[in-house]
Amino acid sequence: MNLEFSPEEIAFRDEVRSFIRDNYPKELVGLGNREDLTREQFLAWHKILGKKGWSAPAWPKKYGGTGWTSTQRYIWSEENARVDAMMPLPFGVSMVGPVIYTFGNEEQKAKHLPGILSGDVWWAQGYSEPGAGSDLASLKTTAVRDGDHYILNGQKTWTTLAQHADWGFFLCRTDPSAKAQEGISFILVDMKTPGIEVRPIKLIDGTHEVNETWLTDVRVPVENLVGKENEGWTYAKFLLAHERSGIAGVARSKRGVERLRSIATQETLDGTPLIKTDEFARKISQLEIDLTALEFTELRTLASEAAGKGPGPESSILKIKGTEIQQRLTELTLEAVGNYGAPYARGMMHDGTNEVGVGPDYSNFSADSYFNMRKTSIYGGSNEIQRNIISKMILGL
């Protein structure tokens, strides 16, 4: 055990730091991880990384990964978080990509992996349905074989940013008579196929982050089936485990703590910076301590993954603690800005008369971020479901 970076690792850190400094798009600075960016804004950094060959560090080298060690990947996320970089969205790079290179055939790899790496193709995740949330295996969307096509019918929902998507990966029922988990297939769908309708869902912070995706007689070539028919659940679970391990968001939360600290230095209580008051200083300390515990838990998990063990049920810890910390961060930020948490900056953006925001810049969107972050304990397997996983899989209850 050893916490120090080697000289090579320090050289690596300096290299990525200067690459980010020289190449991170200026127009994205300060936008952080907002939910209401344009397609171009979402993809700008991804495309630059794609050209450099750095868009998917976790992938095996032969599919376009960087071949970095887990320490290098850790450094990479830290350095990106320092500038609050808009990282490649998870749907391609962290979700469908690994499924395709692990379970897909050569044609699928050749066709899809390059677009995922380059950031030219936007993917959406078509798992959840109105009746199938936590109980994903109860999904009802069907795919019926018709010659060399599947015909898809059903409704998906909560499809994040599907309004921008070129492709989607969908879980569909191909054998209605089999047990819930056994008749599901994993199918790639071109979102321009006739019969797909994407309808916006407005969230409580006013953003258009998710959609309903309706499928009516959508004809999809059978070669878009990944792996074997009726074995989609295995791939779906593989993907969920990957989704969970990325969800800890340690580097980003560290940056969030720094930002909170800076806000608490500028905000005052009876003339004293908030950061100098016991109450608030201790809250930040508590958050940092929790974050440190999470960070070291993640490092341990990465180390055991590097030793050849895939992400196991322990990744539920990362999901639970990571999201609780993200939520707490936005809660404290809202608390720090005091009265200026109330103005609805997004409402001012759309009324055409006012410029965005009143009060200090950092107060804009503070309430909205807090509201929006409630999603994190619901999606990716809710935190209740994660605790069920720990109880069942680890504690044997």
Next chain:
Amino acid sequence: MDFNFTEEQTMIRDSLARLIKDQYDFDTRRKVVASKDGWRPEMWAQFAELGLLAAPFSEEDGGLGGGPIDAMVVMEEFGKGLVVEPFLQTVILAGGFLKAGTDAQKQDHLAALISGERVFAFAYAEPKGRYNLADLETTATKDGSGWKISGHKAVVIGAPWASHLIVTARTSGGRRDAKGVGVFIVAKDAKGVTTRDYPTVDGRRASEVYFDNVTVSAEAVIGDPSDSLGLVEKVTDEAIAALCAEACGAMKVANAQTVEYSKTRKQFGTPIGKFQVLQHRMADMFIEHEQSVSMTYMATLKLEEDEVTRKKAASAAKVRIGQGGRFVGQQSIQIHGGMGMTDELAIGHYFKRLTMIDSEFGNVDHHLKRYTELSAADVAVAAE
């Protein structure tokens, strides 16, 4: 001891509940909030007609002879309906100040307030003042027999709808001194008043209000211009009690909707309300609401007691309601799953309102500190 409501109070509650049910359903509210003005003056007229605007005032002052309990009843119903109209700002706050005003002020303003003609907002917070009511950079300086006011008031709730503002300003002393705080009535169309109006995250409207050498007459002063912090604290404590009642109403509906949702939403072949972890969560939400109601009664009943008792009661209630409201709001969303995150369902709007109530007139930390300081002062007195 008696925790029952009078016949009049029950009548107010019932008729208001009916009005809200008939004319303030969630879809209507959504449309109103999104409309250009963001409120309904015609609804305000109905409140006046129902006697709500007169309820807490004495008969001499042209009211119906009620008091804080009547206000509590009204505010709880408003909380249930997520009502945006500025009852708190106009009736509780401006009304609270005017009760302490001169006969001339009452004749001029209180009558117009009760009839629904005049709507008020309370301009007290400042960009750097946080929740300290004495932390004022806005100044009022003597100008002949009247006053000249300059400064910037932050996030003045309801100001876009108001015809008049109640403004706190420093007349003497240093920035946070207890002495030297004055209270003024200023017409919003007075020369030198400018506003920047905007929506708030919980569906209301607010303004940044700028005063640039606004002159007002001596008749605009409420109370002693050199020493009115005590009055400001008294009236804001009344507002805190009312706000707590609003939060109780919002928590009650949020809890009811969540329990109902958990009975109908099925996953894994069973209503999610059958999962014990959610049952216990909802039991805790129920407890939070009940305790909030208790604290709201307590604070409301102690409003007329001595200063320290009143202040401690208001702060204690605000702390519990801040914590309870946060828990109820967050867990309502959590138990609704993805549906809780949507703008379409009412539940998210209850969550947002509960969130913002915590920061109005001081959040949990502010009131824990105030309570602790008041207790410490008590102990010091006892030790002497």
